[in-house]
Amino acid sequence: MKRGVIGWMLVLVATHAAVFLLARGDATAGSAVEGGSAAGVEGAAKVRDREDDNGRSGSAAGGHALMWRELLAREMSREEFSKAREVLLRDWLRQDLRGAMDCLYAPGTWASLKDVARMLEEETAVEMARQPREAMEWIGARRFGSNSVAVFDLWLGAIEESDQHGLLLELLPQAPVFAKAEMLQSACETADARQMEVIRGQLSGEFPDRRERDLLVSSYAERAVVLVKGDLAAVLKVEEDPEVRKGLAEQWAVRELVDLPKDEGVAGLLQLPADLRADGLGELVGRGRPADLAGTVELLDSVGRHGLWEEVTAKEREATVRAAVDLAVEEHCLPGVAFAELSRITRPELREIALDQLGDQVGVPVRVEELAEVAGGLPPGRDRDAFLKGVLKRVGEWNSMYEGIRALISDDGVRKGFGEGK
Structure with missing residues (x-):
């Protein structure tokens, strides 16, 4: 049958x-x-x-x-x-x-x-790749109603898979509003200098979702850095939009600096205009590898040696240090070992921020007894107090070990700031 x-x-x-x-x-x-x-x-x-x-x-x-x-x-x-x-x-x-x-x-x-x-998505995509203009006409006319977004996603994948990126800017006027940002992002992957001018012009338009523009800025900046072959000054000279300038600095740092030894990477930030160095530094911290504790100490001290801490705000300094520690501290690290490594940071205020962040990350309730024992063996002083502050913020006053850990804080003012426990 x-x-x-x-x-x-x-x-x-x-x-x-x-x-x-x-x-x-x-x-x-x-x-x-x-x-x-x-x-x-x-x-x-x-x-x-x-x-x-x-x-x-x-x-x-x-x-x-x-x-x-x-x-x-x-x-x-x-x-x-x-x-x-x-x-x-x-x-x-x-x-x-x-x-x-x-x-x-x-x-x-x-x-x-x-x-x-x-x-049948694969077969549908193959056929749309053979009729890309017609398919976009149907999508633009919202022929598929509430399924238009799903059909567009399939169409865009077909265009990318068949390497027809050149069609994206041509068909942009026919595209529905929801599709344009993704088409522009995809066009960035292979765009030449002339096409990049078109994409840059689109960045000045309106976007229904702020996140769409942010992603497009990142894609545009990534391609722009490739096309200028590292000569970022050439594109920054004519770029006035602060968000695009920020994106260019970040993507340049990713391409040119993150794989260098820590000190060389930080020194490379001096090639950026002063107002963009914090953005480049953020990429060094976030993408530099390996993100271990020893490398983190080296990176943070290198920033100080090159005088870059004075070029960022106090809020940016704190955010940078916390992000660096967050990336470097492993979930099951030994608190005592991590404390010893981060205690090597040269600048006292940065060291205290780093140790506070360490305490916050390792201060999970299931390890409180272990942490109390470790903290008791650390040398008293500002460094230990900073670490204990982070631990207390994480474990909370409800924990039975809270008061014992609070009592280890040397500075009376800091200790009183955490109350009497419960």
């Missing part, structure tokens, strides 16, 4: 004349396929009623829709139906992409066909 059904469908697909036979043939009234048939028939009827781009209707535009309706009306098992449906839809996608997508992605039929639509 299964082989017969599949053979029947293959014959329908292979012979154009079968369309007309189906149109006038008798269809069984009931279907053994449960769920979705009514929606499928309705969707097929809508597909058949839509005229193609040249105003044609009937067999050229609606042949597969007729076969679809015939399939839905036939008596067969679920397995047989699934096999036959797959054969028909695969051919439909090849022969009439728009009609097949009208059937698969129309809001009225999506609930019953979403599984098969996802199964």
Whole structure:
């Protein structure tokens, strides 16, 4: 029976004349396929009623829709139906992409066909890559209603996979608002100097979501740094937007500095304008490898040796130190070992911030007893107090060990700032 059904469908697909036979043939009234048939028939009827781009209707535009309706009306098992449906839809996608997508992605039929639509995404993408302009026209017209975003994502993936990035700027005017930022980001991947000018112009426009512009700035800056081959001054000289300048500095630091030895990387920041060095430093901290404690101490001290701490605000200094420690401290590190490493930071105020952050990270309740023991063995003073402050902020007054840890703080003012415990 299964082989017969599949053979029947293959014959329908292979012979154009079968369309007309189906149109006038008798269809069984009931279907053994449960769920979705009514929606499928309705969707097929809508597909058949839509005229193609040249105003044609009937067999050229609606042949597969007729076969679809015939399939839905036939008596067969679920397995047989699934096999036959797959054969028909695969051919439909090849022969009439728009009609097949009208059937698969129309809001009225999506609930019953979403599984098969996802199964056929690869075939759909291949065909959209062959008809990219037409597919974008349908997306731009919101032909697929609430599924337009999903169809666009599939289209963009097809464009990228088939290396047709050059089409993205050409088709941008046809694209719906929700698609433009992603198209521009993708265009950045291969853009030349002329195309980058177009993308830069788009950055001056309005974006529904602030995050979309932020991502686009990052993509634009990353490509710009590649095109200027490290000569950042050339692009900064003509760039006035502070957010774009920040993005350029960050991407330049990523490309040129993060893989250098720590001291060389920090020295390289001096090539940036003074107002952008903090942005470059953030990338050195966030992306430099390896992010271990010894390397973190070296990095933070190197920043001081090159006089860069004086070029950032106190808030930026604290955020930089905390981020560096956060990246370097492993979840199961030995607190005593980590304390000894970070105690080597030269500047006292930065060292205290680092040790406070260390205490906050390792001060989880399940390790409080261990931490209390470790803290008791540390030399008293500002460094230990800074570490204990971080621990107390994390464990909270409700913890039974809170008061014992608080009592280890040497500075009376600091200790009183944490209350009497509970």
